[in-house]
Amino acid sequence: MSGELLTKSKIADALGTNPMRVTRFIERNKINAVKKEGKRELFKLTDFNALKKELDDPEAKKEAQSHAFSKDEYILTLKKQLEDQQEQFNKMLQAKDETIDSLKETIATSKHAYEDMKDQLAVKDDQISSLTKLTNNAQTLNLLDKPKKAQDTATTGAETSNERSSSDKKKDDSQNESSKKHWWQRFTRDSD
Incomplete structure (x- = not known):
């Protein structure tokens, strides 16, 4: 039983005294609890050997009875x-x-x-x-515009080549005209 942990009231029962005397002994000798379980403090009985000696003294017994609750x-x-x-x-x-x-x-x-x-x-x-x-619509429109652009490019290319050929014709015509001039016009021009 000496190695067992006990509450103040169990220690008081073991020593044959009251719990208040045990509490005062703890405070006076500054004994710390070995373990706490919620509010309950547990102590070793061996820490109370001095209290046991006090209680065994006949004068201490009389004092304990006078302080008893x-x-x-x-x-x-x-x-x-x-x-x-x-x-x-x-x-x-x-x-x-x-x-x-x-x-x-x-x-x-x-x-x-x-x-x-x-x-x-x-x-x-x-x-x-x-x-x-919106992105899908934009891509769809872009795809629809591409053939039209290619068609426009082809049309523009044809117009450009037509313009070139007509300008080339004009040059040729003007050269031909100059060669078709009358002999006397050529002669006058050569003499100038």
Whole structure:
């Protein structure tokens, strides 16, 4: 039992004293708990050998009896401890409720942001669809214009060659005209 961890009340039972005396001994000798389980502090019984010696002393026994709590005082102490625990429990519940409310607000905000983002994605998809249609229409028009441009180029090329041939004809005509001049016109021109 000496290596076992015990609460203050169990130590008091083992030593044959009350829990308040054990508590005062802990405070006076500054004994630290080995382990804590929630609010309960656990101690080694071996840390209380000095208290056991004090209790074995006949004068200490008389003092312990004079400091002993009555059952009513002990019940009041326990009630006070229960009230303190209840108050801490209520504070913890309130904190949890506040956390739950905060999380609900965060979820609502996240849902709203999600819906907004969904709407924005729908608008983006519509824009992409519209741009795709416009691009397809532009490509279709471009393809329709290409044969027309080729046709226009061919027509323009023919007109240009016609213009050249008519200008060439004019040159030839003017040369022929100069050669068709009368002999005396040629003679006059040669003499000038």
